[in-house]
Amino acid sequence: DAKTTQPNSMESNEEEPVHLPCNHSTISGTDYIHWYRQLPSQGPEYVIHGLTSNVNNRMASLAIAEDRKSSTLILHRATLRDAAVYYCILRATNFGNEKLTFGTGTRLTIIP
Amino acid sequence: GAVVSQHPSWVICKSGTSVKIECRSLDFQATTMFWYRQFPKQSLMLMATSNEGSKATYEQGVEKDKFLINHASLTLSTLTVTSAHPEDSSFYICSARPPLGTSGRRREQFFGPGTRLTVL
Numbered sequence: 001d002a003k004t005t006q007p008n009s010m011e012s013n014e015e016e017p018v019h020l021p022c023n024h025s026t027i028s029g030t031d032y033i034h035w036y037r038q039l040p041s042q043g044p045e046y047v048i049h050g051l052t053s054n055v056n057n058r059m060a061s062l063a064i065a066e067d068r069k070s071s072t073l074i075l076h077r078a079t080l081r082d083a084a085v086y087y088c089i090l091r092a093t094n095f096g097n098e099k100l101t102f103g104t105g106t107r108l109t110i111i112p
Numbered sequence: 113g114a115v116v117s118q119h120p121s122w123v124i125c126k127s128g129t130s131v132k133i134e135c136r137s138l139d140f141q142a143t144t145m146f147w148y149r150q151f152p153k154q155s156l157m158l159m160a161t162s163n164e165g166s167k168a169t170y171e172q173g174v175e176k177d178k179f180l181i182n183h184a185s186l187t188l189s190t191l192t193v194t195s196a197h198p199e200d201s202s203f204y205i206c207s208a209r210p211p212l213g214t215s216g217r218r219r220e221q222f223f224g225p226g227t228r229l230t231v232l
Contacts, residue, residue: 036223041226041228042225043116043205043207043225044223046220046221098144098161098209098221099146099161100207100221101158102156102157102158105155
């Protein structure tokens, strides 16, 4: 599986936007970029995913670089409930390969 | 959204006993479920892929005779930790994916809330 690189930790003030970067320089042309987050003592939850174009949903936005070697998860207005570990994961489009390989992720701390 | 449940949410057992953890997809059928293990301050490590009606596929280094997986129906997979020891104490998490073709959600995996196992 292609690897991703994320900062170990980030801090942000409450009610401000947060930009979480992810580098994936070895991404293949058919890899989807997935983001999941894990709140303390819970299972991960899906945040967003994309292939080439930027994506928006009710939780966040995903900005994908033109060369697809990096992406940024954007939380438009962070709240205390967004404090979590955020994982950027590449997933092959081969439907026979559904595994998600979790890296170390970014621990996001929200400052009140 | 789709819901995956786990039971129990936590369990404490004596060394040498076996513990069964259930993973259920509550509102969708899942032909494939996944089992992860997470030690404190670490990331999730995939243990095995559970396929309904067939043998599970274990990741390298995971003992199949110690971590028994049964996926007997499209909504239930179980993980049994046999002869548990203190080093097996961990947070066990399952996930499931709706069937291919489910509109808009087919690439999303849904995770259970986890089961915290403590072996004394």
